[in-house]
Amino acid sequence: MIKVDIEKKLRGYGGQQVLKIAHDFPAGSITKIYGPSGAGKTTFLKIIAGLTEPDKGKIVFAGNTWLDVDAGISLSPQIRRAGFAFQNYALFPNMTLRQHLEYATNDSQWIERLLKIGQLETLTTHKPDYLSGGQQQRLAILRALAIKPKLLLMDEPFSALDPEMRSELIANLQTIWKEFDMTVMAVSHDQRELDEIADAELFIRS
Amino acid sequence: MDLTPIWLTLKLAGITTLVLLIVGLPLAYWLSRGRSIIKIILEAIITMPLVLPPSVLGFYLLMAFSPQHGIGGWLQKALNVQLVFSFPGLVLASVIYSMPFMIGPIKSALQQLPVSLVQASYTLGKSQRETFMKVLLPNIRASVLTAAILTFAHTIGEFGVVLMIGGNIPGVTRVASIAVYDSVENMDYRSANAYSLTLFCITFVMVVSVFIFNKYKAKSPLE
Numbered sequence: 001m002i003k004v005d006i007e008k009k010l011r012g013y014g015g016q017q018v019l020k021i022a023h024d025f026p027a028g029s030i031t032k033i034y035g036p037s038g039a040g041k042t043t044f045l046k047i048i049a050g051l052t053e054p055d056k057g058k059i060v061f062a063g064n065t066w067l068d069v070d071a072g073i074s075l076s077p078q079i080r081r082a083g084f085a086f087q088n089y090a091l092f093p094n095m096t097l098r099q100h101l102e103y104a105t106n107d108s109q110w111i112e113r114l115l116k117i118g119q120l121e122t123l124t125t126h127k128p129d130y131l132s133g134g135q136q137q138r139l140a141i142l143r144a145l146a147i148k149p150k151l152l153l154m155d156e157p158f159s160a161l162d163p164e165m166r167s168e169l170i171a172n173l174q175t176i177w178k179e180f181d182m183t184v185m186a187v188s189h190d191q192r193e194l195d196e197i198a199d200a201e202l203f204i205r206s
Numbered sequence: 207m208d209l210t211p212i213w214l215t216l217k218l219a220g221i222t223t224l225v226l227l228i229v230g231l232p233l234a235y236w237l238s239r240g241r242s243i244i245k246i247i248l249e250a251i252i253t254m255p256l257v258l259p260p261s262v263l264g265f266y267l268l269m270a271f272s273p274q275h276g277i278g279g280w281l282q283k284a285l286n287v288q289l290v291f292s293f294p295g296l297v298l299a300s301v302i303y304s305m306p307f308m309i310g311p312i313k314s315a316l317q318q319l320p321v322s323l324v325q326a327s328y329t330l331g332k333s334q335r336e337t338f339m340k341v342l343l344p345n346i347r348a349s350v351l352t353a354a355i356l357t358f359a360h361t362i363g364e365f366g367v368v369l370m371i372g373g374n375i376p377g378v379t380r381v382a383s384i385a386v387y388d389s390v391e392n393m394d395y396r397s398a399n400a401y402s403l404t405l406f407c408i409t410f411v412m413v414v415s416v417f418i419f420n421k422y423k424a425k426s427p428l429e
Contacts, residue, residue: 051328082329
């Protein structure tokens with residue numbers, strides 16, 4: 001279970017707004033997070049991962065306090081180790097596809113399995129510049145999974161995939177999520193995009 | 207032509223570049239992260255040699271290094287080290303004088319990398335140091351090489367600061383730029399030309415190398 005109760009002022013083109021979320025995410029759940037552009041969906045994921053600080057609030061993951069602004073507690077992203085698939089992929093230009101996974105884990109069998117899931121086995125020596133958008137997006141998801149996180153955060157994770165690839169990948173991901181009992185939060189601007197995989201939802205309004 | 211000034215110049219430029227690589231990389235990284243008033247002031251101080259006349263910088267360094275004042279006095283008493291009119295003093299002055307040429311390009315390259323690269327590395331459990339060594343540094347390699355070559359070439363071309371701090375001691379502080387000046391003063395135009403041509407050729411090759419390297423290698427990592 002992850003209990004989140006946070007508040008953060010956001011600055012946007014339309015002036016200042018407040019991102020205020022109080023929500024419990026059951027362990028092993030797959031939550032679809034949706035809402036209009038600029039509502040703070042990405043910021044919310046980054047707050048949970050420890051990449052951005054909220055103004056107020058608490059985050060408790062499986063009984064461990066990750067964040068308590070009043071008590072001055074904020075665990076680093078390295079300690080939280082939440083898998084994060086970034087919207088812009090955030091791939092390392094200097095690393096090949098395989099090196100991305102090797103940077104995250106030493107488990108070579110796990111790497112082979114991930115490559116198979118992403119159907120990227122033939123592209124292991126390619127750097128991001130030489131991968132298509134869809135291949136880059138799959139690599140971003142696989143890299144986040146490589147650390148076998150208990151919590152997986154995905155920002156618009158399937159936006160660059162064709163329907164067939166998307167269905168196959170999702171089926172494989174669901175197996176892995178179940179196997180490692182991962183709690184998953186996936187952001188989408190499209191309310192219906194993640195309907196088939198989510199068992200819970202959170203709407204963030206602007 | 208006495209080759210000692212050329213050798214001394216290359217030695218000074220090499221040591222200065224090496225020291226600035228060691229000091230400059232972490233300093234540029236620190237400066238590239240966030241903007242505090244302390245960082246702004248420090249960056250302004252680092253940039254001053256670009257806009258100050260070398261003689262002004264040389265004068266203040268001479269005052270600071272002098273055994274009668276501040277740091278120079280302390281070094282003389284505590285460690286028996288003399289900076290004025292010595293090679294170590296020249297190195298220290300050159301490090302200060304050439305610092306903007308090392309810090310500027312590296313800091314700018316670091317700032318151009320998307321912040322999400324660092325964030326992605328952190329979420330994989332990697333430390334700040336590991337992220338710098340394995341993610342940031344390899345992606346700014348071209349800028350680091352450019353900065354190192356520019357620092358080397360700029361140090362070769364020093365005159366004002368070197369003259370103020372080192373004077374003209376053959377074999378110790380008489381670098382090639384001083385040798386040119388000295389030769390002209392003595393109406394020895396043949397030696398002046400030989401030193402000048404050597405300096406011109408060395409720096410020309412280095413600057414051309416930077417341009418060629420940048421043409422093929424130095425582009426934004428995300429291009």
